[in-house]
């Protein structure tokens with residue numbers, strides 16, 4: 086049985102650790118910021134308590150899964166892992182520093198993957214002494230629920246690494262697609278410009294409720310594009326759109342100014358209590 090490690094205990098990192106544990110793997114969730122680890126643990130406990138109340142999980146199952154996740158603030162705890170999954174904020178300088186530290190802490194032969202939603206895998210790989218063992222695996226929010234994992238090979242990724250990572254993604258219950266190493270990969274290249282266009286509609290005077298109802302009822306989307314902006318975070322959405330704009334240098338990917346203003350104001354969606362809609366925190 087492979088041992089796994091997840092670096093970063095934010096919404097994505099915590100959810101990826103949960104996904105791995107639910108699939109029966111031992112996983113250590115490492116974050117140097119202890120409160121992030123406590124929050125990640127509390128999120129899973131709250132979610133499982135709701136499932137128990139709904140009758141879709143038992144207390145025994147909850148304890149069994151939680152027992153497979155260890156939380157740590159020490160990068161040395163990456164040592165045991167066969168596969169390390171990085172899920173820290175979408176800033177290349179942060180990612181490169183984390184890759185350098187993970188490379189130092191990891192055992193020989195371990196594979197390091199990034200959950201980036203669009204940054205260059207080859208650039209992160211170049212920060213390590215094992216670029217052949219680096220790859221991208223892009224999960225979707227909420228990671229335990231969304232079925233897809235996008236697989237991205239860097240320039241130096243070997244076929245052996247690719248096959249091991251593919252096998253891992255399938256073992257934790259994901260369906261996989263191969264993506265080019267281009268900004269946004271597949272899903273975000275299509276989904277995020279649609280969400281950005283929805284923000285332009287609001288700027289032009291449409292009500293957010295109308296935009297969302299239109300896409301829910303007229304296109305059968307589970308959530309409207311602006312509800313989805315709030316769900317994934319306006320900051321994440323803006324960073325992804327900016328990544329497409331900078332990556333392709335094409336004005337068709339220009340981020341909507343409303344999103345920039347919302348981020349400056351701290352209106353980040355559900356997590357901050359205010360986005361296109363208001364939430365009780």
Ligand SMILES: CC(=O)CC(=O)SCCNC(=O)CCNC(=O)[C@H](O)C(C)(C)COP(=O)(O)OP(=O)(O)OC[C@H]1O[C@@H](n2cnc3c(N)ncnc32)[C@H](O)[C@@H]1OP(=O)(O)O
Nearest residue numbers: 132136139141202224225226227229230307308317321325
């Ligand atoms: C920016 C990027 O880089 C890429 C991205 O992630 S883009 C975002 C991609 N995600 C999407 O598009 C999500 C679209 N929305 C949906 O698919 C659905 O609305 C949804 C799955 C989120 C919720 O579904 P729903 O049926 O309305 O809600 P609900 O009945 O509460 O939840 C369904 C199940 O999901 C689970 N779930 C819901 N939210 C969850 C979360 N945040 N974490 C873990 N599990 C969650 C629930 O526990 C529930 O499981 P059980 O049936 O076993 O109890």
